[in-house]
Amino acid sequence: MKITKICCIGAGYVGGPSCAVIAHKCPDVTVTVVDLSQERIDQWNSDNLPIFEPGLEEVVKSCRGKNLFFSTEIDKTIIEAELIIISVNTPTKTYGLGKGRAADLKYIESAARKIAEVSTSSKVVVEKSTVPVKAAESVNNILSANHKHGVRYQVLSNPEFLAEGTAISDLLFPDRVLIGGPQTPEGREAIDALSWVYQHWIPMEKIITMNTWSSELSKLAANAFLAQRISSINAMSAICEATGADVSEVSHAIGTDTRIGARFLQASIGFGGSCFQKDVLNLVYLSECLNLPEVAAYWQQVIEMNEYQKRRFANRIISALFNTVANKKIAIFGFAFKKDTADTRETPSLYICKYLMEEAALVSIYDPKVDHKQIVSDLTDPAVSDKETVDKLVTITTDPYEAAKGAHAIVICTEWDEFKTYNYQRIYDSMLKPAFIFDGRMILDHQSLLELGYHVETVGRRLVRNSVNRLQAMPK
Numbered sequence: 001m002k003i004t005k006i007c008c009i010g011a012g013y014v015g016g017p018s019c020a021v022i023a024h025k026c027p028d029v030t031v032t033v034v035d036l037s038q039e040r041i042d043q044w045n046s047d048n049l050p051i052f053e054p055g056l057e058e059v060v061k062s063c064r065g066k067n068l069f070f071s072t073e074i075d076k077t078i079i080e081a082e083l084i085i086i087s088v089n090t091p092t093k094t095y096g097l098g099k100g101r102a103a104d105l106k107y108i109e110s111a112a113r114k115i116a117e118v119s120t121s122s123k124v125v126v127e128k129s130t131v132p133v134k135a136a137e138s139v140n141n142i143l144s145a146n147h148k149h150g151v152r153y154q155v156l157s158n159p160e161f162l163a164e165g166t167a168i169s170d171l172l173f174p175d176r177v178l179i180g181g182p183q184t185p186e187g188r189e190a191i192d193a194l195s196w197v198y199q200h201w202i203p204m205e206k207i208i209t210m211n212t213w214s215s216e217l218s219k220l221a222a223n224a225f226l227a228q229r230i231s232s233i234n235a236m237s238a239i240c241e242a243t244g245a246d247v248s249e250v251s252h253a254i255g256t257d258t259r260i261g262a263r264f265l266q267a268s269i270g271f272g273g274s275c276f277q278k279d280v281l282n283l284v285y286l287s288e289c290l291n292l293p294e295v296a297a298y299w300q301q302v303i304e305m306n307e308y309q310k311r312r313f314a315n316r317i318i319s320a321l322f323n324t325v326a327n328k329k330i331a332i333f334g335f336a337f338k339k340d341t342a343d344t345r346e347t348p349s350l351y352i353c354k355y356l357m358e359e360a361a362l363v364s365i366y367d368p369k370v371d372h373k374q375i376v377s378d379l380t381d382p383a384v385s386d387k388e389t390v391d392k393l394v395t396i397t398t399d400p401y402e403a404a405k406g407a408h409a410i411v412i413c414t415e416w417d418e419f420k421t422y423n424y425q426r427i428y429d430s431m432l433k434p435a436f437i438f439d440g441r442m443i444l445d446h447q448s449l450l451e452l453g454y455h456v457e458t459v460g461r462r463l464v465r466n467s468v469n470r471l472q473a474m475p476k
């Protein structure tokens with residue numbers, strides 16, 4: 001089976017970067033990314049790409065118009081391609097059965113129905129979206145129930161492991177590529193065809209093949225394990241704050257154990273992003289449906305801990321500011337859910353803003369990359385607040401010094417590197433006193449800030465200045 005044309009359905013955070021890298025590495029293959037949204041496609045075809053990722057622009061510009069195309073001509077692109085990648089969104093359901101937990105597969109289903117409707121030749125269909133176990137079977141059922149004479153489909157699972165903020169290097173140098181598929185001669189042929197695409201730049205030993213269900217479950221399991229590590233260290237941070245232990249020291253101590261490893265042990269205000277919560281909830285729902293209530297409860301606790309961490313941090317801001325933030329200006333540094341992305345889905349920053357706005361604080365938001373319209377749209381979501389409240393309480397600035405001027409407090413919500421480089425003396429001089437910094441990402445030099453006169457609060461560590469101006473964790 002020879003692959004000359006690939007169609008990717010869904011030009012989002014996964015479809016765009018992953019297909020740009022495929023096109024970049026496979027000059028012998030034409031890759032067309034299609035989407036229902038004309039606006040998104042226009043952005044991909046412009047100088048202003050719809051998403052920010054370090055290195056993405058260079059990769060797109062190196063092959064766009066040569067063997068990489070962005071289009072809304074969905075039918076034509078499907079008809080021409082031998083291999084179709086589905087990378088549409090699979091958000092948590094907001095209605096009906098499984099509301100708030102199950103993955104909403106309506107976009108996957110409509111993509112599968114479209115493929116069945118227009119295809120006139122056999123295809124390999126690749127499920128790249130994150131889905132519950134057995135979703136590939138549903139896709140297969142839709143395709144085979146609607147197939148035309150002589151048209152055959154092989155459905156593979158090829159979950160994506162890129163992390164936003166490092167998507168391009170993750171795609172260029174992945175830890176592994178997972179391909180799940182039917183263990184039949186036709187299935188193996190389809191697996192080999194997809195594997196051939198990746199072999200253009202990824203060593204064979206990193207391309208792992210397995211059965212479809214293992215592959216689907218592995219993606220959910222990977223995200224659940226990562227989220228669980230964050231919730232575990234955040235649980236430790238609460239113990240640290242209550243005892244005088246220092247969570248950085250604890251994470252260093254346990255991270256140097258090679259059995260545990262150092263990554264994902266950074267305490268913070270909690271995880272965000274479009275995937276961790278959604279995928280853990282998906283796993284919870286799956287476990288419940290399989291009548292495994294203990295397993296469901298185990299993973300549910302990862303989410304509960306994350307909620308607890310965000311709530312705990314927001315409460316600390318209020319209580320440190322003498323139990324009232326009404327009419328106090330509070331600078332929010334960072335609105336993206338993590339650094340090096342402009343994505344705000346499930347961002348802890350929104351939670352903190354909402355919490356402070358409910359207490360009538362005047363929030364002044366600065367983020368180096370997130371579009372102001374996006375911040376307003378997130379804040380005016382009916383679940384957050386109304387437009388009138390946003391107009392009254394929120395300002396969004398393009399200058400961090402302006403955001404902090406006249407403020408009672410700065411809250412670090414995202415770990416952007418530039419936050420470490422500011423002139424905190426200048427900021428201190430422009431703030432009301434006492435001037436507070438709440439470092440929700442543990443990125444600043446707390447000792448220097450204390451020496452400048454700030455009152456500093458962070459996660460998992462209680463800070464005091466002693467007589468020789470040296471930072472100490474405070475004994476109980």
Ligand SMILES: NC(=O)c1ccc[n+]([C@@H]2O[C@H](COP(=O)([O-])OP(=O)(O)OC[C@H]3O[C@@H](n4cnc5c(N)ncnc54)[C@H](O)[C@@H]3O)[C@@H](O)[C@H]2O)c1
Pocket residue numbers: 009010011012013014015034035036037040087088089090107108110111128129130131160161162163164274275
């Ligand atoms: N964002 C991440 O970091 C990440 C990482 C790994 C896996 N994933 C998974 O990848 C999938 C996609 O995530 P994303 O962040 O790229 O989502 P996204 O919302 O950024 O993009 C999805 C795109 O699909 C389009 N779409 C939906 N239905 C369509 C249809 N029938 N035809 C054509 N286009 C359609 C939407 O318009 C949208 O542009 C999800 O399942 C997600 O869980 C995401």
